[in-house]
Amino acid sequence: MKKAPPPERALKFLRWFCRDDYLEEIEGNLIEIFEDQYAASPHRAGWKFTWNVMLHFRPVFIKSYKTQWSLNSSNSDMLKNYLLIGWRNMLKNKLVSAVNLAGLSMGFTAAIFIALYVTGELNFDRYHTAADRIYRITKTVQTDQGERHMARAAARIAPAAVENLPAVQQAVRIAVFGRLTAGYGTFRDYEPMIAVDSNFFQVFDCRFIAGDPEIALDEPHSVVLTERLAEKYFGDEPPLGKILFTNWFEATVTGVIGDFPSNSHLDPPMLFSLSTMNTISGEFKNYMENDWASSRFSTYLLLEEEARPETVATQINDLSRKHLPADHQQVSYSLQPLKDIHFYSGDLESDYNAHKGQMAYVYIFSAIGFLILFIAFINYINLSTAGGMKRLKEIGLRKTIGAGRNQLVFQFMGESMVMVILTLVLAMAMIYLLMPAFNTLSGKNLQPDLTGGTALLIILVTGLLSAVLAGGYPAFYLSRLKPSLILKNTSGLHGKNPAGQLLLVVQFSIAIVMIAATIVINRQMNFIRNKDLGYNRNQLVTVDINSQPMRQQYEGVKASFLGIPGVEKVTTSTRVPGEWKNLHSATVIHENSPAELHYVAADEDYLPTYEITLLEGRNFSHAAADSLKILINQEAVKVLGLKDPVGQFLEISGFMREELEKPVLVEVIGVIRDLHFQSVREKIMPLMVSYYLNPFYPIDYYTLRIDTRDLPETLAAIRGVTQQFDPENPLEYHFLDEKFEELYSNDTKRSDLFGLAAILGIFIACIGLFGLTKIMVEKSVKEIGIRKVLGAGVLNITWLISGKFLRLIGIAFLIGTPVAWWVTRGWISGFAYHTPVTLDMLLMAGFIVLVISILTVSIQTIHAAKANPVQSLRDE
Amino acid sequence: MKEISLGEFGELVLLTVAALHDEAYGVSILENMEEKQGKKVNISAIHVTLKRLEDKGLVKSRFGGITSERGGRRKKFYMITAYGKKALDYQYALRTGLYHQIPKISFG
Structure with missing residues (x-):
C-alpha cells in the first residue's frame, strides 16, 4: 500500500528549523502518528501533523545560530x-x-x-467605496459673454435620471440654503443649512455612530449631525431623538456620523432631509416637482458598473431638452467624475466644494x-x-x-x-x-x-x-x-573629485533658488497685505444682518450703534469687502453696449466710514429720492466708456445675468476711487454703488468704524444693541482686516511651508558643507602645519581651504540666480497686482547663502589655521 | 544519592521507558502513556522530556533499522540506564516511605 505523504509545507518547515541530530527521530515519530491517523481521517491527520510540527518549534529543537549560519564561515x-x-x-x-x-x-x-x-x-474623495462610479452633474450655459460652467443642476434632473436611465443606480441632490441659527437648550450658533436626498448615505460613505443610515433622512424634519456638531450642541447627552431648534423649523436628530475627513470635497456639518423644505414651503414643493431650469442642486449620480458616463450625459441632456421651453437658454449637462472634483473645478461656479x-x-x-x-x-x-x-x-x-x-x-x-x-x-x-x-x-x-x-x-x-x-x-x-x-x-588638499564639486554646485544652486523664491514670496505677501485697497480696512467691524428685525429697524439700529462711545461711524451695505459670499453683479447698458458691473447697495455713510475717496460729483444724501442714483468707480467709467460721467443715465437691464422684466434707469451722481473688494489676486472690477433704499437687494451688513481703545467694552455694547433688536439670534461680527487676511490664508500657509522647506534645504546643505570642511581640514593638518612653519599667515591658510568651497558657491550663485528669477516670475504673475521681481531680491538670496557658507566654512578653517604647527607636526 | 530533579511527567516517561524495556521509542511511549493515563499526551512534550532525561544520563538511546514504515525514518529506541533505575528506586522509596507514614485512619 502506498503511504500518503504528510503535509509538505509543514515537513519542509520542520526540516528547516530542526537540529540535524534530532530531526530523524522527530520526523519519524510524527510521520508514524500521521500514518496511524490517516486511515481514520486524512484531513485531520494533516492538521494534526502541522500542529505537531508547530509544537516542536521551540528552542530545544531549533538549530543554533552558529550551526545554521556559519557554514560559510569566511563570508x-x-x-x-x-x-x-x-x-x-x-x-x-x-x-x-x-x-x-x-x-x-x-x-x-x-x-x-x-x-x-x-x-x-x-x-x-477616493475613500468612498463607489468612488469610481460617482459623478457630479455640471451644467454649461451659453451666454452672450461666453460659456458659464456650474456645478449645479435643476431639481428634476436627479429623479428623472433614476427613473428613466437604467445606467443610473442612485441620484442624490444636495441643496445649500445659506445659513440658519441652530440651538439646543440656551445655546445658539449659526450653521450652514444643507439639505440632501434621503439616499445620500447609499452613495457616499459615512461612518454612522448612531442611527440607521437606511432611514435616517427619510422623514421631513430629520437631521444627521457630524460628531463635532453633536458634541457642540448636545455635549455628553446622547443626541439621537433630541429636537434641534433652528430659526426655520425644528428637526429631530436621527443620526450621528463621523466628521467628514479632510480629503473630502463635501464638508457639511449637518445634513437635513430635503423633504423638510417641502413641508415648510409650498413654493419650494412646487419647485421641487416642476423645476427643469434652475441651477440650484448639486447633483451626484451613482452609475452602474459598466455604464458609460458620456452616454448617460447625453441621455440626461435629452431628458432636459424634452422639458425645457424651446426658447430657453442653451443649456447642456455633463458628468464630472468624483475624483476630478478636487483639482478640476477651477472654472465652476456655484461649486459646493470645501477644498478646491x-x-x-x-x-x-x-x-x-x-x-x-x-x-x-x-x-x-x-x-x-x-x-x-x-x-x-x-x-x-x-x-x-x-x-x-x-x-x-x-x-x-x-x-x-x-x-x-x-x-x-x-x-x-x-x-x-x-x-x-x-x-x-x-x-x-x-x-x-x-x-x-x-x-x-x-x-x-x-x-x-x-x-x-x-x-x-x-x-x-x-x-x-x-x-x-x-x-x-x-595630498589631501589637491585630490581631485570633479563629480563631488559638481554636486556641491548643484546643491547650493538649489538652495539659492529656494531662498530666492522664499524672499520673493514674502515680498509679494507683504505687498498684498500693505497694498492700498482704496479704503481703510483697519478698525472696521462688520456685523452680519441675520434677521428681519435687524434689517427692518435700520434707523433704530444705526442710531443705537452710534450711541456707543467707542463707535465713530456706522454704515450699512449689501456686501462688504473681503467678502466670502458671491458678489452681486448687474448688467448695465450704456449706448447699447452692455457691461457687467459688481453691485453694492449702501447708505450715505458708506464712503466716510470706509474712507473711500469721492473723485467727482456728490455722495448720497439722506433722502429717498436717491434710490435711483448710483456711484461708480473709475474702472466702471473706463469699461462703460463714459466721458463726463456725472449726470449721465444708465440702464440696468438685469441682475446676476438674469434679465429684469423692465430695465431700470439710474443716474450717476459721483465717481469713487477704484477699490479692491476681493483678493488682490483678482483684477479690480467695475463697480456700482446704489442707494440702500432700492428694490433689488436687501442690506446684509452694518459696518462700524471703532476706536480700539476699549475694545471689549465696545464689543459688549455692540452685542447689547443687537440683542435689544433681535434677542433670537446671536451677534455675528468680524474685523474686516482679519477677514481680508483670510482671503490669503492659503497663500500664507503655502509661503510658510515654502519658507520652511527653503530653510531646511539650506540648513542641510550647510551642515554638509560643515562636515566636508571638517574632513578637509583633518586631512590637511600636516600640510597646514608645514605651510605655517614656512611662514604662511592665518588668512592665507583660511583662504587656501575656504577659497575652494567659496569658488564653488560662487558658481552656484551664477547658476541659481537666473533659475530663481525664471521660477518666481512664473508664480508671481498669477497675481493681478504684484511686486516686480527685482535683482536685489535675487542678490540678497545669493548673499545670504554666501554669508552662511562662509560662516560654516570658516569656523573650521580659522580654527585649523590658528593651531600651533607643533601640534600637528610633532608626531611623525 | 545526589538528588535528581525529576518532574512528575519526567518520572512517568522514565517509568514508561523502563516498562517497555527494549521497545521504547517516541510513538510507543506516547501510546502507552495515553493508554495508562486515559488522556491525550503531546508528542512534542515527550520529545522534550526524552532529551532532558538523556542529557541527565537517566536514559540512553540507539537507532533501530531502516524499514518502509515511517517514511523510511529510523526509530530511536530508549533504554533506562543504571543511574536512571537508581533514580526511580529513590523516588519509589521516597514515596512509599511517605505513603506508609499516613496514619491508619478511616477516610470513609
Missing part, C-alpha cells in the same frame, strides 16, 4: 568585519557621522511629509520634496566620498591582500544601507513628533499612519533605493582607486 567573518569597521569609522568621526545622520534624516522627514501631503491631495485644490501646487511641492532629498543625498555622497579618502589606507590594504572590487563595493553599499536604516528610523520618529505641528502649518489633517503596509513598503523601497544611489557613487569611486596610488598617500 560571515568578512561581514562581521565590515560591520565592525563601519561602526568604528562612524564612532571615530562622530561629527561627520552626526552630520550625515542629521542631514539624511531631515531630508527623509521632509520628503515623507511632502509625500503624505501629496498623496493626500491625490487621493481626494490646485494641481500646480502638487507639482511644486513634489519638486520641493525631491530637491530636499536630493540635497541630503548629495551631502551623503560628498561626505562619504571625502570621508572615504581618509580610509584610503584601509582600501589599499584590502585591495593588496586580495579584496576584489565587488567586495569593496559591497562593503560601502552595506555601510550606507546601515546608515539609511538608521536615518529612516530617526525620520519616522521625527514624523510622529512633528505631525501635529505639520498639520497646523499645512491646514491638513494627515494621520501619521506609517505602519500601514503600502506606506511602509514605499519608505523601505525609497530607503533601499537611496542607499544604492547615495552609497553607489562613493562605493564605485573609492573602489576604483589604484592601491599603489592610494598607499603612496596623495
